[in-house]
Amino acid sequence: MKGRRRPEVAKRLRWIHDQLAAAYGPQHWWPAKTPFEVILGAYLTQNTAWKAVERSLANLRAAGALTVEGLRALPLEDLRRCIQPSGFYTRKAAALKAFVAMLDEEFGGSLKALAATPPAGLRDRLLALPGVGPETADAILLYALGHVVPVADEYLRRIAERHRLQEVASGSKSYGALVELTREAFADDPRDTHARLFNEFHALTVAVGKAHCRRTAQCEGCPLAGDLRYAK
DNA sequence: CGCCAGGCCGTGT
DNA sequence: ACACGGCATGGC
Numbered sequence: 001m002k003g004r005r006r007p008e009v010a011k012r013l014r015w016i017h018d019q020l021a022a023a024y025g026p027q028h029w030w031p032a033k034t035p036f037e038v039i040l041g042a043y044l045t046q047n048t049a050w051k052a053v054e055r056s057l058a059n060l061r062a063a064g065a066l067t068v069e070g071l072r073a074l075p076l077e078d079l080r081r082c083i084q085p086s087g088f089y090t091r092k093a094a095a096l097k098a099f100v101a102m103l104d105e106e107f108g109g110s111l112k113a114l115a116a117t118p119p120a121g122l123r124d125r126l127l128a129l130p131g132v133g134p135e136t137a138d139a140i141l142l143y144a145l146g147h148v149v150p151v152a153d154e155y156l157r158r159i160a161e162r163h164r165l166q167e168v169a170s171g172s173k174s175y176g177a178l179v180e181l182t183r184e185a186f187a188d189d190p191r192d193t194h195a196r197l198f199n200e201f202h203a204l205t206v207a208v209g210k211a212h213c214r215r216t217a218q219c220e221g222c223p224l225a226g227d228l229r230y231a232k
Numbered sequence: 233c234g235c236c237a238g239g240c241c242g243t244g245t
Numbered sequence: 246a247c248a249c250g251g252c253a254t255g256g257c
Binding site for chain 1: 235237239240
Binding site: 055084085086 | 246247251252253254255256
């Protein structure tokens with residue numbers, strides 16, 4: 001069975017968390033004031049620098065569109081202009097409108113009602129929306145709706161790759177494998193709730209990612225430099 | 233100036 | 246089941 005080596009890999013992932021937590025401290029994510037702002041940010045930050053997302057959010061704020069009602073009332077053309085700084089604005093504008101339409105038609109326009117539905121079915125419903133893939137869905141579930149799910153991203157993928165955390169088996173670098181590995185890493189961790197551990201871990205992943213795990217690695221001063229298995 | 237960012241989707245093997 | 250190109254802008 002391939003389950004033989006998994007606990008070892010999960011342990012190394014938890015070591016990575018501990019190193020990052022010691023180096024960076026509490027992150028208290030997501031950087032937003034309301035659940036709906038989390039959702040907006042989750043869409044807008046897709047393959048996009050957060051700095052650019054902030055400019056888009058500022059435009060939306062000026063347009064009074066940081067709320068469900070505000071975004072619903074904002075014409076598509078205006079929405080496109082607001083979010084233009086963060087790129088892919090045609091697709092992202094349509095996707096955000098589709099989210100609000102779904103919320104209106106199936107949940108009476110209420111984020112509370114959305115959050116009250118069972119997480120498993122909810123995840124599938126989110127994934128069925130245009131412009132929502134696994135990371136966006138999980139970010140919404142965890143940071144906006146308060147469900148206990150891990151979030152993986154490109155930075156974690158690079159960490160797993162460069163620190164040789166994954167087996168070379170096909171599909172091992174997929175998003176789902178990273179999420180399962182994260183679940184396993186904190187499965188019996190008594191230090192905190194899984195919600196907070198998943199929250200912190202993803203935030204720390206982004207923190208170290210921005211500083212050290214870009215396409216071209218910047219390993220000077222990286223808190224993970226002590227891992228002997230690091231390659232590249 | 234060129235590279236790249238907190239993905240997702242359609243198409244082709 | 247993957248690999249790959251397109252989507253778009255702005256920061257560094």
